[in-house]
Amino acid sequence: MTSNFIDYVKINVRSGRGGFGSSHFRREKHVPKGGPDGGDGGRGGHIYLVGNSQLWTLLHLKYQKHIIADNGKGGEGGRRSGAEGEDIYIEVPLGTIVKDAESNEFLAEVTEEGQKILLLPGGRGGMGNTHFKSSTNQSPRHAQPGEEGQDRWVIMELKVLADVGLVGFPNAGKSTLLSVLSAAKPEIADYPFTTLVPHLGVVAYRDYKSFVVADIPGIIEGASEGKGLGLRFLRHIERNSILCFLIPSDAKDWGNEYEILLGELEKFNPELLQKQRVLVVSKMDISIPEMQEEIRATLPSDLPVVFISSITQEGIQELKDVLWKTLQEENAKFQADIVIAKSVEENNNSTLLEDDMPLMED
Numbered sequence: 001m002t003s004n005f006i007d008y009v010k011i012n013v014r015s016g017r018g019g020f021g022s023s024h025f026r027r028e029k030h031v032p033k034g035g036p037d038g039g040d041g042g043r044g045g046h047i048y049l050v051g052n053s054q055l056w057t058l059l060h061l062k063y064q065k066h067i068i069a070d071n072g073k074g075g076e077g078g079r080r081s082g083a084e085g086e087d088i089y090i091e092v093p094l095g096t097i098v099k100d101a102e103s104n105e106f107l108a109e110v111t112e113e114g115q116k117i118l119l120l121p122g123g124r125g126g127m128g129n130t131h132f133k134s135s136t137n138q139s140p141r142h143a144q145p146g147e148e149g150q151d152r153w154v155i156m157e158l159k160v161l162a163d164v165g166l167v168g169f170p171n172a173g174k175s176t177l178l179s180v181l182s183a184a185k186p187e188i189a190d191y192p193f194t195t196l197v198p199h200l201g202v203v204a205y206r207d208y209k210s211f212v213v214a215d216i217p218g219i220i221e222g223a224s225e226g227k228g229l230g231l232r233f234l235r236h237i238e239r240n241s242i243l244c245f246l247i248p249s250d251a252k253d254w255g256n257e258y259e260i261l262l263g264e265l266e267k268f269n270p271e272l273l274q275k276q277r278v279l280v281v282s283k284m285d286i287s288i289p290e291m292q293e294e295i296r297a298t299l300p301s302d303l304p305v306v307f308i309s310s311i312t313q314e315g316i317q318e319l320k321d322v323l324w325k326t327l328q329e330e331n332a333k334f335q336a337d338i339v340i341a342k343s344v345e346e347n348n349n350s351t352l353l354e355d356d357m358p359l360m361e362d
Contacts, residue, residue, distance in 0.1 A: 012065060015120040018044050019042045019072035019074040019126065023036075024037055037079050038076075041074050042082035045071070046069065046120065048119060049090050061156065070086045072085045096157070097109045120150045123148050164211060164242055165216055167245050178201045200213070214236065278319075279300070279304065282308055284307050285312050
């Protein structure tokens with residue numbers, strides 16, 4: 001089965017070379033000794049990354065292995081500068097990170113619509129011979145060559161940006177829940193690994209508010225070690241503001257299932273455990289109400305637990321309320337962290353300024 005969801009590409013990018021400076025002398029009928037007037041070469045084309053919220057995969061780059069910017073044009077006589085090489089703008093979906101393919105060095109990250117990041121600068125144009133004239137060298141016959149452009153292989157990875165990430169084993173009911181919460185229509189079937197790619201859905205909330213939910217393909221025990229499909233999609237969970245764990249009511253051991261999911265996330269990236277979590281027990285339409293207390297007793301008491309049925313719509317509105325409240329708490333915490341960071345930075349700058357002030361003499 002082929003898929004148009006491409007979240008990993010390796011491509012070669014090359015910025016343009018700067019144009020040659022001109023070694024030219026002014027020659028006119030009535031100006032026998034016009035002197036040097038060679039113009040500068042134009043710079044090579046830059047390569048930029050641009051965020052585009054209308055894209056959601058890297059499919060448009062899958063078959064474009066080499067992206068090369070134009071070279072700058074050479075300078076001309078009359079101090080005329082060469083034209084600059086045309087810049088290249090690579091549009092990528094929000095949540096794209098770029099790394100050097102050889103060293104794995106982090107290069108850039110695109111998270112906002114219209115965000116423009118210079119990935120590779122073009123080479124500078126060479127200076128013409130007019131820059132090298134002096135009282136001791138009135139007729140310089142040399143000019144600078146243009147600077148070489150940069151050439152490197154890069155890896156682009158897409159990490160889906162969403163407010164809420166649905167995490168659970170295959171057949172936990174994530175795709176069905178997404179189809180009920182939003183207008184998304186993921187493929188749904190009664191066998192494991194129905195969902196092979198992440199799906200996004202916009203959830204309409206009260207007073208025209210909304211938030212984005214991502215259905216992450218099922219994780220299995222050992223996913224962090226490469227088993228199943230989980231390893232391929234675990235990175236998408238890193239970009240979700242909060243995590244919503246789905247545990248079906250017909251699971252053999254609800255608490256153990258939650259611990260396994262949590263353990264796989266910790267092995268992949270321990271920082272994921274710092275995200276706020278909401279527990280959802282799905283498929284309550286196939287269970288009796290009396291089971292709720294038994295299930296709740298096996299789950300952590302410090303996390304909100306919502307019992308739902310995507311088929312009968314039981315608990316759906318309650319789940320929306322809990323998710324919205326948790327998102328607001330997370331946003332408030334994020335804003336507070338920004339304020340604290342700015343305050344610390346200002347205090348540090350103030351301390352540095354005080355240390356640099358000269359001591360007053362009596």
